[in-house]
Amino acid sequence: MLEIQHFKKTYPTGFHMEIDSLHLSKGIHLIKGENGSGKSTLLKSIAGIHAFEGEIKLDGISLKKDPIPFRKLVNYSEAEPLFPEFLSLDELIAFVAKTKGADNSQITSLKEILGIGDFSKNAISTYSSGMLKKAGLILAFLGKPNLIILDEPYTTIDVGSQKRLTELINQQLQQGTSFLLTSHIADFEGFFAYDSVLTIAEGKLIQNHE
Numbered sequence: 459m460l461e462i463q464h465f466k467k468t469y470p471t472g473f474h475m476e477i478d479s480l481h482l483s484k485g486i487h488l489i490k491g492e493n494g495s496g497k498s499t500l501l502k503s504i505a506g507i508h509a510f511e512g513e514i515k516l517d518g519i520s521l522k523k524d525p526i527p528f529r530k531l532v533n534y535s536e537a538e539p540l541f542p543e544f545l546s547l548d549e550l551i552a553f554v555a556k557t558k559g560a561d562n563s564q565i566t567s568l569k570e571i572l573g574i575g576d577f578s579k580n581a582i583s584t585y586s587s588g589m590l591k592k593a594g595l596i597l598a599f600l601g602k603p604n605l606i607i608l609d610e611p612y613t614t615i616d617v618g619s620q621k622r623l624t625e626l627i628n629q630q631l632q633q634g635t636s637f638l639l640t641s642h643i644a645d646f647e648g649f650f651a652y653d654s655v656l657t658i659a660e661g662k663l664i665q666n667h668e
C-alpha cells in the first residue's frame with residue numbers, strides 16, 4: 459500500500475528525520491514515539507503537506523511525480539487542526555466534499571457518527587477544541603480515500619464520540635480503506651488489530667513490528 463524510500467527531512471531548527479526504506483501493507487498501522495520524535499513530520503510528509511527528500515508512493519502512485527492523483531487518495535486529520543476562522547464547518551465540508559467526491563448521504567451519516575450538530579453552521583472561531591477536532595475528523599473521512607491518516611484522533615473528543623470513531627474506523631477498514639494512526643493514549647495499542655506498530659525515536663524508525 460505505502461512505500462517510502464530514502465526519506466529525509468531536515469528543519470532549520472536542526473531536527474533531522476531519515477527513513478531508508480519502509481513498506482506498509484493494506485490495513486491499519488500505528489506510529490508510536492515520544493513528543494518531538496517526528497511522528498507528525500512523517501505524517502505531514504505522506505499527506506503531501508511537507509516537502510522532503512526521497513520517494514513516497516501509495517498503491518504505486520508517486521507523491522512527487524503525480525501529486526494531484528496522489529493527494530486524491532490520501533486524507534489527513536491533524537492533531538491540532540487549524541482552519542480559516544471566518545468559515546463554517548458546513549462551508550469547509552462543501553468545499554472538501556466537491557474535491558473528494560463525497561455525496562450528501564455520506565456527509566449526513568458522518569455528522570451523525572461524529573456527533574456534529576448545529577454548530578457546523580457557525581464560524582470556526584466559535585468552536586471548542588473538541589468541535590475543532592471533529593471538524594478535522596469529518597473532513598478526513600470524506601470521499602473514498604485509499605489511506606486515511608489520523609494524528610491523535612482521540613484527544614479532546616468525548617467518550618461517546620471516541621467509541622463511534624472506533625466503529626467508523628473498523629467499518630472503513632472492512633471496506634478496504636487503510637489507516638495510519640498516532641496516539642498518546644496509554645492503552646491505544648489495544649484499540650485495533652494493527653497490521654504493524656512502528657516506533658520512531660529522534661527522527662529514526664527504530665522498530666517495525668508486523
Ligand SMILES: Nc1ncnc2c1ncn2[C@@H]1O[C@H](COP(=O)(O)OP(=O)(O)OP(=O)(O)O)[C@@H](O)[C@H]1O
Nearest residue numbers: 469470471473491492493494495496497498499500
Ligand atoms: N515546522 C517546523 N519547523 C521547525 N521544526 C519543526 C517544525 N515542525 C516540527 N519541528 C521539530 O521537529 C521535531 C519533530 O516534531 P513532530 O511534530 O514531528 O513530533 P511528534 O513526534 O509528532 O511530537 P508530538 O508527540 O509532541 O506531537 C521537533 O523537534 C519539532 O520541534
